[in-house]
Amino acid sequence: MSGAIEIRGLRKKRGKFLLNDISLDIPYGSVVGILGENGAGKSTLLRSVLGILKKDAGELRVLGCSDLRSHPEVRSRIGFVLDPIGIPDVFNAKDLNAIYKDTYPAWSEETFFSILTKLEADRNQPIGKMSHGSAQKTAIACALAHDADLLILDEPSGGLDPSARAQVIDLLYEATREEGKTAVLSSHITSDLEKIADRIVILKDGEILLDEAKDDLLEAWRYVSTSADILEGIAAQDVAAKRITPYSGEAVLRKEAVTADMQVRPASLEEVFTALVKGVI
Amino acid sequence: MKALWLRQWRMLWRDREFLFLLVWIGLLAWRGYRSQSMLFVFMTMILPVVTSVSHRRQDIRSGYDQMQDALPYRKEDPVIADYLCGLCGAVCAALLMNLAGVWPSRMIRLFPTAPLVFGALYLPWKFVTSNLRLQILCEIISAFFIAILYHLRNIPIVIRPVPMPVCIGINALIIVFYLASMAFAIWGARKKEGAV
The missing domain is CATH 3.30.70 (Alpha-Beta Plaits)
Incomplete structure (x- = not known):
């Protein structure tokens, strides 16, 4: 196994929902779009990959590491956006910059603020007082500001207006064109994935319905x-x-x-x- | 570690509810000092625990705690940051108790580490188990223990002079209990594989 993400027979039960027998190989440098209806298991899959949720069964390796929770140095190479975004309401962008520059060794203050400027996101307003779209933009800037090798983005363009969505997709496109950068994005906005992804995985009722190169699929x-x-x-x-x-x-x-x-x-x-x-x- | 420490303090400082609570606790301590009533003394100790519980529920609802798990911190870092905050809270509680009447003032001068017992009871559970129901149960039992202490507030207690070695011994035991609680939480955090 030598891909950016390797999953074999992943199983995770959450309440009545079951993510069942997921196997995926995501090579370095690929951009994978995960599509599915609400409740199909996209967030459960991405949270399991991030090590936030404990898997019930199966094998999972992320950036060559099978125990992400014990390896902060590997986690520091991952940029992520969660849904909900999970940033405390009281923080503004300046607070996040102060905290994350001591969290990520490769954090770039300049990149962070330039992304915020590009996305026209407020840097003084606390997250709790921002619109959902602005908070989402701030979360995206956090994910992109430390030159991550792997981006795991759960609904990154959800809640954004069409122009902001286009800007975000453009940013993600730039961030993932660099050689070796891998991204996994979940969305139910298919047009976004059509623009950026080179492979599509469709989840239905917790199982993989389809896993194919986007061009082959279309x-x-x-x-x-x-x-x-x-x-x-x-x-x-x-x-x-x-x-x-x-x-x-x-x-x-x-x-x-x-x-x-x-x-x-x-x-x-x-x-x-x-x-x-x-x-x- | 520095980032987590900064995060905790910024969260508290930016949180108006917390600032309001500080003023409230200060007023209660002053009221306790004037009336010599144990009601106010225990209120000053119980309120931070209640606030901590309510913040914890808010963390879970808003997904803050799950986001923390994806950030590149060592497993023991969030534990140490929480226990350092608990230590600061205990120092504040001790200072307030010193103001809050004759009985608590004498007690806290003999056993300045006493408020750490509350932290040692309440803090470890979120690190030890990822089962939310079990966490809540453990926290309720901790709060129940504190409530029992609260109901004992009217028992007339006379603080007699205690020999210095006994004082030092009891304070040392409380510190060891707090450190053991932290070690227990670190063990739990290292063992934990993710949320249920």
Whole structure:
């Protein structure tokens, strides 16, 4: 095992929810997007990887370390954003800078404040008085300001307006383009992951439904419009989801099932995701 | 370690509820001093514990405590930071008790380490177990023990002169108890693998 994150048969039960038999290999330098509905297990998976939650079974290695909780020097190489963000309400950005410069050996005050300036986040207002979006921006700046080798970001763009989301995605894109930097992002905003991720993992009911390179995934599926009769004739295993009206039909199909009498366009990640997870268009 | 210490103090200093509590405790201690009533003495000792419990619940609700687990601190650092805060709290409580009447003043002069007993009872549980229900149970039992002491406040106690070796011995025992409680918490923190 030599990837940034290696997971074998991870199992974690939280109340009635069960994250079951998760196996993932995330190589150094990759950007993995974890997609799933609310309650699919995205946060449980990321918190288990961070060592916040105790796993019930399975093997887990992060940056080559199987016991993250006993190795603060390895944890210092990880930048993270949690959901909820977990920063005490009374702190402002200046407090966080004072605390984290003694926490992370590679903390850069300059980077931290330049990210805050770029994201137009307030540095004097306490977190508790900020809007959710501003608090999220501050948490993102904290995750990016110590040149982390691994970023684990749970819903980093959740609660942000579209322009702030674009800025954050742009920042994350820059941060992960550097060689060897690895990022795992969970989100249910598929357009964000489509921009930045190079691999997609879809979780459903605590299990991995799909784990594929983003380009291969988008290449494998097509969004088609055609007549209802033609759609009815396609084998079920080639159809992720379809909607048939008396006059026409639309479907997300495997590329191989597309025929010349269909209007075809590439399926977006959102269309593939909803088709595979919910079976709807 | 320095970061955690800074974090604790900034949190307290920025927390208006805490500043309000300090003023309140000061007033209670003064009232106790004027009325010579043990009610106020125990209030000064119980209130910080109550506030600590309520802050702890807030930490859990807001996810602060889980975030701490992902930051690169050594396992013993949060324990030592908490016990240092407990020590500072005990020094404040001792100073206030000195003001709070004849009985507590005499007692605290003989046993200045007495408030550490409260810290030693209350502090270790969040480090020893990650089971939230068990943590709460242990904290309730600690608070119950403190409540029993509170109900004993009206027992007329005459502080007789105590031989110096006995005084030193009891104070030393309390310090050892506090350090043992910290060692227990560090052992628990090292053993803990994450939240349940």
